[in-house]
Amino acid sequence: MSRLATRLVAVLVPVALLAPAAARAEKVVTEDAVGDAVTLVDEAVDLDEAVPAPDHEATDVIRTAVAHGAKRLRVGVAFRALERDPFQFIVIRVRTPQGNYELLVERLGGKPITSIDRGPRTVGCDGLGAKVDLRADTVTASLPTSCLDAPRWVQIGAGVVSVSGQQANPELVAAYADDAHRDGAIRDNIATGPKVRRG
Incomplete structure (x- = not known):
């Protein structure tokens, strides 16, 4: 070993030992079927009347990634192709031992708007936010x-609803939806994935 390498090792080993341990988070990634978005057509309001909309990429969830750390929870929802100027709502269901929460991300143009509810009441949460990466x-x-309430574990579900109009007929709008843990089906309750324990 050269003198330079020996000196580097002599300096770096104590520094590495003194550095605080990195905060770890358990991360779970679940895949969703590609092309399983649905739409309600005409005057349909019953979810059972939804029909497949495999070409609507902006609503089609393909993957959910959950990182549950000691101090922070991150939920990433990946789509086939996000719209730049959307009218989109992402509802993230968070199931914990203490109860259920609903985290809402509204994409109405500009910066996304976030809020979190526990049952009928909105929860105050400093540090709540969302980021959109159009490239990814x-x-x-x-x-x-x-x-x-710093849960030991969480189960996460994600449901997406997008509304889009037709340029030829602006009064005609269509609603598209996808459940990240169901294959081509939409229900009143968003399905959740596996338990993700706190890292």
């Missing part, structure tokens, strides 16, 4: 685990 076609929501 992902929306990532993040919040302190203290807003959820």
